[in-house]
Amino acid sequence: MSLPVLRAEEKNFTVVIDAGHGGKDSGAKGRTIYEKAINLSVAIKLGNLIAENQDRVKVIYTRKTDRFIGLDERANIANHNKADLFISIHANAIKNASHISGTETFTLGLANSKENQEVAKRENSAILLEDNYLQKYEGFDPNSTESYIIFEFMQNTHMEQSINLASRIQKAFKGTKRNDRGVKQAGLLVLRKTSMPSVLVELGFLTNSEEERFMKSADGQNKLAKAIYDAFVAYKHEYDKRQNVAATPARKVTSPPKDSPTKAPASTTASAAPKTTTTTQAKKNVLLYKIQILTSEKKLPANSKQFKGYKNVSFYEENGLYKYTYGESTDLTTIKATHKKIQKDFKGAFIIAFKDGKRVRQNSK
Ligand SMILES: [Zn+2]
Known part of the structure; x- marks a missing residue:
């Protein structure tokens, strides 16, 4: 019995899996295995899980063999392929x-x-x-603390989604009975030029003999790959829902009121710091759409270069992060048009909705 072929189900998502190091670069050294070998095994196991179970996802590897490849080149592969996600796989080491x-x-x-x-x-x-x-790296010295200042002023459009995936991966790792060291930030060059959500996973410490054994074993590698896979599936599920929000008309908006002036009075003065959303501008029970353009750990000044000259940028706070938005309308078509226009400046910007001044999530738990 043959099943009908569903040609319409084309791939709608590309993930780049990056096995850290390779070739002349061994990465961290365990007593019996190099980091590069563990990274590659887990990367391929992860890729196989995705390829076998996720019809609509395209998997691209930065390397599938033991070869050397530069950090920027890895990001370039993801960018050229217009990837939706970048997962770099590594193993840790710590002296003494x-x-x-x-x-x-x-x-x-x-x-x-x-x-x-x-x-x-x-x-x-x-x-x-x-x-x-x-x-190539404009004089960046990986061993000099001063070099890392560039990461402080980095635009972080994808921070929210990156942290989302990172949290899911850490949560899934708990099933492998590893010690959970959490989600962290660091100035990692391999993530710097990726223009999509990106994370770097440290599977465990090669300097710990028990973990070395675990990461070297097929069983350990399978468990680690499965954990990342589970996190990926959950992330992708949420991604699909968000795409649907942008693609389907908002049914909840019953007879939208005549568009009230959409600009908040307070935010028209360019010199003023961006204002938080006030409930007064959002009519009760009506969705107010905005476009999230970037996320920052710190509050940004109104004239911040990160806004690329855009005025009337607003923000809201969530989970200790400042999330900046541009534009607002109760009409989804209007906000979609704005979204399209600003995408050249804010790749990865996405539409969000507020109700009674609160962010509405389609997948609210
Ligand atoms: Zn590494």
Whole structure:
């Protein structure tokens, strides 16, 4: 019996799986195995799980063999393929602390602890093996703390989604009985130029003999790959829902009122700091759409370069992050048109909805 072929179900999502290091770059060294080998095995196991179970997802690897590849080149592969997600896979090491173990997942940001900074230094040192790394990375010295200042002023359009995936991965790792070291930020060069949500996973410590054994074993690698896969599926599910929000007309908006002037009076003065959404501008029970353009750990000044000259940028606070939005309308068609226009400046911007001044999530728990 043959099943009908559903040609219409084309791939709608591309994930790039990046096995860290390779070739002349071994990465961290365990007693019996190199980091590069573990990274590659887990990357391929993860890719196979996705390819076998997710019809609509295209999997691209930065490497499938033991070969050297630069950090920027990895990001370029993702960018050229217009990937929707970038997952870099690594294993950790720490000097003179063989008792330390556990998983951690990084998103791009400024390291807020010496420990995180050390991970960035170690992982970024891979560029020292690249030809012309001084020109390629504009004089970036992976071992100098001063070099990392560039990460403080980095635009972080995808921070929210990156952290979302990172949290899901850490949650899924708990099933592998690893110590949960949490979601962290650090100035990781491999994530710097990716123009999509991106994370770097540290599977465990090669300097801990028990973890080395686990990560070297097929069973351990299968469990780690499955955990990342489960997190990916949950993330993708949420992604699909969000796409549907933007693609289907808002049924909830019954007879939208005549558009009241959409600009908040307070935000028309360019010199004033962006204002939070006030409930007065949102009519009761009507969805007010906005476009989220970027997320920041710190409050940004109204004239911040990150706004790229856009005026009337607003923000709301959520989970300790400042989330900046542009435009607002109760009419989805209007906001979609604005969304289309600003995408050239804010790749990854997406439409969100507020009701009674509160953000509405389609997948509210
Ligand atoms: Zn690594």
